[in-house]
Amino acid sequence: MSEINQERLIDRFMELTRIDSPSFRERDMADYLKRELERLAVVIHEDDSAARIGGNSGNLYGVLPAKGGRDRKEAAPLLFLAHMDTVEPACERKATLYDDGKIMSDGTTVLGADDQAAIAVLLEVIQELQEEGAEHPELEFLFSAAEEAYTVGLSAMDLSVFKAKEAFALDLSDKTGGYSIQEPTLLSFTVQVHGVAAHAGFEPERGISALTAAARAITRIPQGRINDHSTFNIGIVEAGTGTNIIPELAVVRGELRSTDHEEALRMYEDAVAVFREEAEKMGATMTAEKTLHLHAYHVDEDDPALKRYKHAAEKLGIETFPVATFGGSDVNVMRRNGIAGLCISGAMHKVHTTEEYTTVQELTEAAQIVRELMTE
Template sequence: MKAVYEDAGKIFAELVEIDSPSLKEKKMAEHIREMFRRLGVELTEDDSAEVTGSDAGNLYGCVKGGKEGKPILLSAHMDTVMPAYGKKAIFGANGEVRSDGTTVLGADDLAGVTAIYEAVKYLRENQITHCDIELLFTTGEEIYGKGAKAFDYGRLNADRAYVLDLSGRIGDAAYAAPSILSFTACMEGKAAHAGFCPEEGVNAIAAASRVIASLRQGRIDEETTANIGMISGGRGINIVSPECVVRGEVRSLKHEKAVEFLREYREAFEKAAEESGGRLYWEESVDIRAYETGLDSQTVTAYRKAAEKAGIEARMVKTFGGSDENVYFQYGIEGIVMATSMNCVHSCREYTNIHEIVSVTEILIHLLTGENE
């Protein structure tokens, strides 16, 4: 697929040069709409920006293919993490592409956008019969699927999705991902002069430190992780600290387990506040909910066959990262998240490989033209 390889490199480089940090996806959305318009595919922008605060909405479109059966949803996100301004695609040997080292590359998720575009382009230019394709390019995915949460799912007819947004070996696909619950624990103590009358104060930092030291963190078991990632507080080194704010998260492949573990955290902070004579203000949120697509499902079976036809070994994996599929699953759309040549993501060492993007494109082509199972 030489032509696909050459075009994929060009398309990817064009996308990389567009600044699209989360909630600033307008230019990216305009460019993607024009790309698909050249293929005769119209993408419409929804009104989710009113909810998300982005300067653009999600893009949705449908590509008729002539095969009977329900459409398949292909999805990727338009936003990138920071630092994301002034990105450049630096091409190296053997198809490798990196940033210049001062920004992320944006392969997460522009490699996914490129592969979807190339698959649709190949099918249309070669007039190949395929199943109907629904396309969804979202905003704010890096903020726990913010754009996907604001989409109107009454517009979709697909009941299975292939989300192109996973690091790892090409052929890998995540069939399960965790719930992510975040929390803020604000310990309130009492200020006092640390030299003259420390006994009159209640040191919130000390109270918070005791409870943090007692909590289980890191990998709790094969399904669950927990982390306290931020702590702040105090007004001066000569003041008994009247407040301490602690922030963290719990992840688990089982939603109920995440909820229960977070309850353990809250109770520990409540006990520490009571024992110290202070108070606790607690906030928590379910950022995304866990999903698990059956290994014997049509979604997985079709993917395995498509990868095999492309000469690639399919491996089904569990991931501890979230994606838009976590959101789609809550609306009855079972799916998997495909590895899409994004490596060292969320860092300035991020890189991709055009050969691998083409391999992903080949899997998509076989997926879209294969027999309905």
């Protein structure tokens, strides 16, 4: 096995941190990737989802034809994915490589290792395969838009363009060797309570406060960590138009997560029932709607992608370990579409904070694992 070109990998990562790519504004990153991948002989396309999701970039996908003998050409294709977007504060990042191998931003933005560490790793490994003429099966690539916004980019994509039945996403925030064994069902909801507006001083008897009804419901609904596999949060309440007006409308938004899909749906229905009850008690009305962002999945021991990952790590002497995440990733969309996706450690820590960091060693290890997955 040949060595990873560590210097070039780090240079690539640093270069990526200079490209602003917040969710829905990934255009510069998409153009950069198109240019770089074409240079690496990866045929790259952009889907038409940009307009549908309200962004300036669609999802990029590409293919690198198999290289080698018949066994390589007939081997099942593999898909590797990374998301192009980073969370806010995402722009004008200034990354520094420290003597101990840590790479961090200047503390005013995220670093964006989530998920640009993965992009750097993929580009470096593709380049190495090319330079060395290494054998590999057909490789497919996906660089998604707006993953951080509940995976809307990939959710808007037609996944039938992919032939692979196994996919690997370097999008797990943990030390080298981790893999996600589950993701939760995640749904967000909006409840609107409709009351009756009236002047608060002249004729308060005529009014029905939508805000009071909503507040009564909110205090009755269990929130926070509900049990070891479910959470519930009301995050936004908007109501009222003036201090002298009884609020006619209250809009309540929240989200809930559960690794048990049925339980997630039940929690939602239970919450809606409480809002309905409290609204009716006061003579108000209500409507509710939910959006299902993620559908819970569990990875079995005999999952093909997991087996391949364990095998690759073992060859490199890297210990693997399961991680039960409570967030979602593009893998969730893959699994829903019949592709055995696996979310694996992607050289990132403290993601979604301005203390986010990666390390030279972990970037290198991630590249080694990807290379092994592609060529084993």
